[in-house]
Amino acid sequence: MQIIHTVSEMQAFARSVRASGQTLGCVPTMGALHAGHASLVREAAAHHEHVVTSVFVNPTQFGPNEDFSRYPRTLDSDIDVVRAHGGTVVFAPPVDEMYPSGTTTMIHVGGVTAPYEGALRPGHFDGVATIVCKLLQAILPDEAYFGQKDYQQTLVIKQLVHDLLLPVRVTVCPTVREADGLAMSSRNIYLSAEDRQRASTIYRALRTGQALAHTGETRRVAYEQLMRDDISTLHDVTIDYLEAARAADLSTPDAFEHGEEIVLLAAVRMGTTRLIDNLLACVGGETA
Ligand code: PAF
Secondary structure, eight states, X not given: OEEEOOHHHHHHHHHHHHHTTOOEEEEEEOSOOOHHHHHHHHHHHHHOSEEEEEEOOOGGGSOTTSSTTTSOOOHHHHHHHHHHTTOOEEEOOOHHHHSOTTOOOOOOOOSTTSSTHHHHSTTHHXXXXXXXXXXXXXXXXXXXXEETTSHHHHHHHHHHHHHTTOSOEEEEEOXXXXXXXXXXXXXXXXXXXXXXHHTHHHHHHHHHHHHHHXXXXXXXXXXXXXXXXXXXXXXXXXXXXXXXXXXXXOOOOSBOOTTOEEEEEEEEEETTEEEEEEEEEETTBOOO
């Protein structure tokens, strides 16, 4: 397995893969890899001869009071995870390689960035769109893999790729969960033992929303009421949002159509940790 630190070396590697008639998958990450990332690497390795996993804690997607400086940085164990799951390259550039001095360009994706994370974390999706675009320019992959856990982010990235005509296929893979349903996240390590136990309530709340969809409930407000019931029993927990929206574009009509695909979205703060999660559902039907 190769470890690459510079954009020029990364691009040269990608060109040599293409010249040899092989294909390249990529898994962009911020490191602190867990079983969710491992599943993305495995999926990419099942479809491509080469898999590049990028490990880059992107400063521009963190707000001033967020956890950029304490975000876990575990490159050695990340390399082990990538190797164990069939990855062939780890691309771990330093900050000045991705943001060379004199950089002034940031990318703003419209539409799907407006609600939810976009409203609560101003500038976050500009940072995500900018770094994903740069990583795709550096890695030059045929296909890029992302986890459904960051559902809104996947919509933003699809829109970015569509709007900027980027020659890459975007594949979204299912969220990997702990035995009790908590979505795997690099931030779960911040949870106290008590909060870790309570955190699975988020998944349970989303499941009640999913079950409600399957009954054919169309009123959007009914979802919020039901899902909040579960979580509002917990003390010291702040719900940033716990809602249903249209899966395609996150729009929020008063009533959904029968047969429409919706997404149940949660962002909940427990102690100093902010957790997000989501589930898809079809109104009046089983989700595929
Ligand atoms: O999902 C993440 O880990 C990050 O937002 C991403 C896509 C790697 C961009 O920094």
